[in-house]
Amino acid sequence: MPRPAASHNRTGQPRGSKGSANPPRQPQRSKYRHVFATHAVQRDSCLSPDAQATPSFVGFRNLMVLVLIFSNLRLMIENFRKYGVLICFHCHDYRRQDVIYGFLLYFLVPCHLFAAFIIELAAAQQAKSALGRMKKASGADTCKKQEEARKSFNSTWRIIAFFHAINATFNLAIATYVVYYHIHHPGIGTLCELHAVIVWLKVCSYALTNRDLRHALLHPNPAQPLPSLYKSCPYPQNISWANLCYFWWAPTLVYQPVYPRTPSIRWTFVLRHLVEVTGLSIVIWIASAQYAAPLLQNSLSNLLVLDFVSILERIMKLSTISLFCWLCGFFALFQSFLNALAEVTRFADREFYGEWWNVSSIRTYWTTWNKPVTNFMRRHVYSPLVGRGCPPAAAQIIVFLLSGVLHELLVGVPTHNIIGVAFAGMMVQIPLIALTDRLQMMRGVRGKVAGNVIFWISFCLVGQPLAALLYFFAWQAKYGSVSREWQERGMKGGLGELLRRR
Incomplete structure (x- = not known):
């Protein structure tokens, strides 16, 4: 076959030969360099609501973090230059009596949970005997026996509910009395009152849940079966010391016979x-x-x-x-x-908790920031009220009334000033919920942004600092300065004398 002819470049030399030198390419010249179309399509500003893609605000986030850091550093320097170091490890304003009563409440308050166990143990024995009588009934006596068992259950539940109410009420009343009259330090008092409220909620959940489990045992309803999770520990097998102690320490306020468990501890x-x-x-x-x-x-x-x-x-x-x-x-x-x-x-x-910092309504905040309390209120207060025919709006108001009372106990009792600020703060949430719910109906993201802004303003600029200021003022008006060092400084500056005269 004939060999193909070697290719040559424009100078006539074969391509790839050592003696060839490729001349530099000449740039393409255009006669119309100043007239190409800069604005050829329709485009929107990236911050405009009509923009097709949402821009990233990472740079602004970094800027805000830097502003926050440097502004707080400035405040720290200003605080140090003005007051010096106020932290004192040896200066404390709690008394020995506060510590003693605090430990006594810590060990005695859970006894009310064990008292609830004793009450439920007696109720379980009554339920098992009633179930045995119902199984023995036959023929024409079946309906009569079941009706008698139902009446017996209702009357027994009233007695059990009475003892549970007395037990739970004494739990909260005794702890509140001791904190208000015998524990001066607000920090120790807050821990004791919080512990008492938690145990009170657990006692209520333990009593109400076992009541429904007992009712399901005596009057099973295939249309409304119990959760399949409970099959591994059916009633009354759940009435045991081990089951109660686990509920005592479990990080929940809602009682269940069985909880989902992890395989091991890390x-x-x-x-x-x-x-x-x-x-x-x-x-x-x-x-x-x-x-x-x-x-x-x-x-x-x-x-x-x-x-x-x-x-x-x-x-x-x-x-x-x-x-x-x-x-x-x-x-x-x-x-x-x-x-x-x-x-x-x-x-x-x-x-x-949920992503409460992104909420666009006050309602969503109160249902996401504290899931243990939300689960308790929904399961034992809101849902039973709605199930019994109470309008949802009225049930919601009742929930906030109960929550307001508990907030006042947690703040007013340890500070020895039940002035109703915490309770009023919870009641103010109801109109704010109505307002932010209306904003959700706005088109686009403006309603959500407005709702989130209202949440942060009511949360940061009005709610917490105003409540802290009012309770601190009430404390000062009643007892004087919280810190010994500040009491001495206030006396020297004339402020302590003004408070004493008041």
């Missing part, structure tokens, strides 16, 4: 979360002693003369530190402590 997971709890507790203590205490102390003179402009300025200034302490406390309790407790108890359902 002790490194527990240790890490306990370190977080310890670190955040120290941070909250430092922030409260170094920043919140002097700010609250300096606000008293404005409250005494009702200088509303200065009060508003103090509330806005206090909002930063109160929000910081609240967020640290939220993370320490709901993320760190409850997850550590859930890991130790192998409690698998760990949805203790």
Whole structure:
């Protein structure tokens, strides 16, 4: 076959020959360089509502973080130059009596949960005997025996409910009395009152749940079966010390005979979360002693003369530190402590909160930020009321009334000033819920943005700092300064004398 002819370049030399030199390419020249179409299609500004794609705000997020860091650093420097170091490890204002009563309440309050177990144990024995009588009935006597068993169950439940009510009421009443009259330190009192409220809620859930389980045992309804999860521990097998003790320590306020469990305990997971709890507790203590205490102390003179402009300025200034302490406390309790407790108890359902920071309505916030309380209120208060014909709006108001009473107990009793601010704050949530629900009907994202802004304003700028200021003022008006050091400084500056005269 003939060999193909070698290809040549434009100069006539074969391609690839060593002697060839490719000349540089000449740039393409255009006669119309200044007239190409810059604006050829329809486009919108990236921040416009008509933009096809939502822009990223990562840069603004970084800017806000930097602004937050540097503004707080400035406040820290200003605070240090003005007051010095106010943190004192040896200065404390709790008495030995506070510690003794605190430990007594810690060990005695759970006894009411065991009293509820004794009541349910007697009720279980009565239910088993009633079930035995119903099984022995036959023929024409069956309907009569079942009717007698039903009447016996109803009368027995009234007696059991009476004893449960007495037990739960004494639990909360005794703890409240001891905290209000015998525990002076508000921190110790808050822990004791919180413990009593938690046990009270657990006692109520334990009684109400076992009541329905007992009713399902005596009057089974195939149309409304019990959850399949309960089959591994049916009533009355769940009435045992082991079952009760697990519910006592489980990170939930809702009683179930059986809970989803994890296969094992990760002790490194527990240790890490306990370190977080310890670190955040120290941070909250430092922030409260170094920043919140002097700010609250300096606000008293404005409250005494009702200088509303200065009060508003103090509330806005206090909002930063109160929000910081609240967020640290939220993370320490709901993320760190409850997850550590859930890991130790192998409690698998760990949805203790939702994405409450993104909510666009006050209603969503109250149903997502504290899931244990939300689950209790929905299961034992709201749903039974609606199931019995109560309008949902009225049931919601009843839930907030109960929540307002509990909030006032948790704040007013430890500070020895039941002034109704916490209760009123919960009642104000009802019109805010109606307002933000209406905003949800707006088209686009404007309604959601407005709802989220209303939430943050009511949460940060009005709710928490105003409540903290009012309760602190009531405490000062009743007892004087919380800290010994601040009491001495207030006396020297004339503020203590003014409070004493008042």
